Amino acid sequence: MTTNAGTLIGHLTEVRGNEFVARLLADHEGFQPVICFESEEVTVGQIGGYVAVAQAGVHVVGLVARTWQEDPPIGAGDGVPRRFIAMMPVGQIDERGHFMRGVHRFPTTGAEVHAMDSGTLGILFEQFRKLGFDVGHLPSRPEAKVYLDPSPMFGRHLAILGQSGAGKSWTVSALMQRMVQVMPRCHVIVLDLHGEYAWKDEKGNLQMIFPPGIARYVDAR
DSSP: OOOOTTTEEEEEEEEOSSOEEEEEOOGGGTOOSEEEOSSOEEETTOTTOEEEEEETTEEEEEEEEEEEEEOOOTTSTTSOOEEEEEEEEEEEEOTTSOEEESOSSOOOTTOEEEEOOHHHHGGGGHHHHTTTOEEEEETTEEEEEEEOOHHHHHSSOOOOOOOTTSSHHHHHHHHHHHHHHHOTTOOOOOOOTTSSSEEEOTTSOEEESSOTTSOOOOOOO
């Protein structure tokens, strides 16, 4: 990963095991609300966005969880408000450009915080990209696809929670459709109590979320 003065957005002020805090650059230090890369624009400090904490050749990736502003005491300092972000460390990118979950070398206060483009974000999912199981994109960066390893994902319990109408059934359908594309020899049993994944149309023809010929339907009645 490469960083430069154009991607610098702030410096660390506090380091904990599960949270980093950084002060963003002030206006007179060159603060820009949007960082422009070659093919995209990244909003600085956006909730759910990713940043890189750079120090001694290691880049710790942080997920922005909180942002706020503090006004200086009356009569103290230059009177310019200070902007801060709090981030959760999710892993680190080493000197070879490989991503590892968890933080093995914690940065110290004063370390530089940089904006990340989609190409760098792709390193987080590079080891799973070859499997072809993409489940969507990052909410804050639509151009960055998220890749997962389907074997451990479906080899243990998985819950999809949400309010009515939030899209739970749609999410399950999308996951199963991608799963049979990536793993065509897998076996799936769906207990469809409400007819959400297989139904009959107005002409009485059976419709399914799966392509024709790869699923068998059994009506429990």
